[in-house]
Each structure stands twice: as structure tokens, then as C-alpha cells.
Amino acid sequence: MSAFDGVIIGAGPAGMAAACAMAETGAAVMVLDEQPAPGGQIYRNVATAPDAALKALGADYKHGLGLVRRFLASGAVYRRGAAVWQVVPGASGGAEPAEIWFSQDGRAQRVTARSVLIAGGAMERPVPLKGWTLPGVMGAGAIQVLLKSHLIPERLVLVGTGPLMLLLAAQCASLGLKPILLDTRPTGALAAALPLLARGLRGHGARYLAKGAWLMARLRLAGVQIISGVTDVVLEGDVKVSGVTYRAGGVTRHLASDLVGLHEGVIPAQQLTRSLGCAHVWDEISTCFRPVADPFGATSVPGILVAGDAGGIGGARAAEHAGRIAAGEMLRRAGRIDATARERMIEWDIREHAAHLALRPFLDRLYAPAAWLAAPADDVVVCRCEEITAGRIRAAARDGAQGPNQAKAFLRAGMGPCQGRICGPVVSQLMAAEHNTGVDAAGYYRIRPPLKPITVGALAAAGRDDHA
């Protein structure tokens, strides 16, 4: 069977927008997403969410309904519940089609494409605190998922900082919950960010800032308690979390809790781009690695593009524009349009993309994770799968491990079922600190397929193209 013009991994805002832009011009495009419904992180379950949830989650969430409907009607082949576990770049510098391997309904399958767009989104920054492995402690994003589908217990404590944390607190409050927010934003963060504000107000920056102010007002009106300048957080409990101890204003305090949400911003999900060997850089302002890409989203590996949060955190609206920009380039590569037509097609998206990103540097600086979070105490577990502590990683560095890959060999850190997704960013930072070098120089785990669990039986039966 012939190759697709484009295969898109991820049906979030970036992937859906890219698929619409390609399919609506008649191109052959397939979208693979491991979730049971399109929408990605932000618009998860938007088509089936009950009215109360739609109301609580606000206008931004509802915007996704239109995008999901347009995507489903676009003519793109959409495979739900399809987890991509390997992408093999096209041979001869991308002249040959790339292979995309995925599992759906327990069956391993392969498709080929002239271009592959990685629109796999972001993950929450890991927050290695003492006790973070206790049941009842989860990322704030997971609490948001619960909020979108189920009810959550009343004694909820949110620990961290950032716009999504404030948004989650407001969403909880509008459902009648009263979370307590332990804000870890360091004092001095506002002063550090202020020089970036004037530039940030360009484009749609002022609008985002106004939304932030409205969010803060909603939290105040709802009586949500926010405790600022929090440090030294310890999550306590026996079989599950029962409380949080923290320091604020020079005093140590304790809060009882049945559920704790952690959040220190989001970072690009790097497993796919890393497994392909795409070049990455450490972004000092965003405090994370991101893949290197040109203005159209093309990575350092021929035929592989990236869009949306997977390429650098920008939010849902910026992701949509990035998706369409990448789609223009994929159409050009497929020979469906020339460079001039591509410029015409994406002109508006380029402007809007920049406008949505204007405030980003200010936000990244304002909500940069506090330095103490990247330097957990020696007894804090960093690699959750293999139960490797920060102290053992530091000791490995002192014993000669130069970077995360040697730490893997010394300790098995990053060799568990999550394949280093969670501990990777922390291990890189710990190694850099121990060797007194930049995080770029410390590097990251080498990621190898399969990126998702797959049975040997499914692997053995794999190999047929299946475009149905």
C-alpha cells in the first residue's frame, strides 16, 4: 500500500489542527492517538463531558468541541487507542517513507508516511519531594483528569506553582471544592520576570495576563486559601498520604489531606523525539529540554516534524497554529503544494503563533521552579520504578558516572517500566549539579523502542500495513 502524505502522532490541538489542514486539501493523512477520544490533554473527553463539567472547565475547554468536530469530519484517517511505540525515519535522508509502528486492540501494526508529525504534547515536570510516591499523591494534571470524569475527595492540597495550578484550583472551586494551595513560587520571582513583561504584552499577551488576573480574582472570591513562599515540603502518610508538612514565613506547619496534587509546570514529552535521535537543547528560561526545530517544525531528522507542546511549551492555541504550520510543510514535502502556496497557507498562522507565545518568556520566568526542587535531599526517591534515591545518583556521579546513561549502567535508574520518562529530567539536573556543568552537557537518557509496552506475541505477529 502507498505511504501516507503524513502520519500525525497525537490528536490534541496541534495534531487535530494539522490533520484538518492536510485532509481538507485532499492529502492522505492518518492520526494515531493512544487515548480513546480526540482532544489531547486540554480537550480530553470534551465531546462526552457532562454539562456541569463543561461549565466548570470554562470557555477554553468548550473551544475544543468545535476543533474535535471539525477534525472528525475532516477526512483524516483517525485511529483511537493507537499507541505508537516506534518510528523509523525514512532511509536516504528521508527520501524513503518513514515507518510508524503502533499497537491498537492488542495488535501491532505498521504504516508508512512521507512525513511524520510528532504532536505528542507535554508532561508535567516531575516534582521529587519526600513522600511523592505515596498513594494519593499525583500530578495536578491527573487531578484535572479526575475532575473531568469523576469526583475527588474534599481535603485536597495543591503543592506547586504555575498557571495550570491556579486554573485547577479555580476549576475545583467552581465545583464547590475548597483546595488549599501551597505556592512554591520563590520570593523574587516577580522581580526576575518583570523585565520580560513589556515584550510579553504584545500580540495576545495582554489578553493572557488579563485571564490570569481574572483567575486570581476568582480564587479570592471563592475563598481559596493560597499560602505563598512555601519550601521544604514533605508528604506524609503510611499506606496513603494523610498530610503535608511545609515551611512558610520561617514557620513549619502541617495540613491534613486525602489527596495531594503536585505541579511545577509542564515540559515537552521527549521520548519520541529522543528515540528518533532528534537534536535537543536545554532551554534555560523554560527549565527543560526541547527538540531543535526550524520555523516549520522540521527537526534535525529528515522527514520528522514536531508541533505543539512536544516542540516547546506554548499552550493549546499556539499548538493549533504550530500544527497548521507543520501541515503546510508536510503538504509541500508531499508535493501537494509548492513553497509559495505554503507561505500563503501559513502566513496567518505564523503571526498568530507568535502572538500567542508573546507572554511565554515572562510566564516561564515568573513560574520557574524553585532551585530547591531540582536538588532533592539524598533520601528522596528520584527513579520511582527502580527506587533509586537522589543520594545514590549523586554517589554514582562521584564514582565516575558522567551523565544519565552512565547512571543507568551504575544503578538501573531509568530502566523501569516508565523508561526514564519521570526521572530523566531530574537525573540530568542532578548529574549537572554534581559535575558542576550545564544540563545540556550532562545530557539525557538514550531512549530506545518500544516506547510503549508490547507483548512478544504482538511483536511477532506484526508487519502488515493496515490503513483501514
Ligand SMILES: Cc1cc2nc3c(=O)[nH]c(=O)nc-3n(C[C@H](O)[C@H](O)[C@H](O)COP(=O)(O)OP(=O)(O)OC[C@H]3O[C@@H](n4cnc5c(N)ncnc54)[C@H](O)[C@@H]3O)c2cc1C
Ligand atoms: C497534565 C496537563 C494538564 C493540562 N491542563 C490544561 C488546562 O487545563 N488548560 C490549558 O489551557 N492547558 C492545559 N494543559 C496544556 C495544554 O494541554 C497543552 O498546551 C495543549 O494540549 C498542547 O496541545 P498538543 O496538541 O501539543 O498536545 P496534547 O493536547 O497533550 O496532545 C497530545 C496527544 O498525543 C497523544 N500521544 C502522545 N504520545 C503518544 C504515542 N506514543 N502514541 C499515541 N498517542 C500519543 C496523547 O494521547 C495526546 O492525546 C495541560 C497540560 C498537561 C500536560
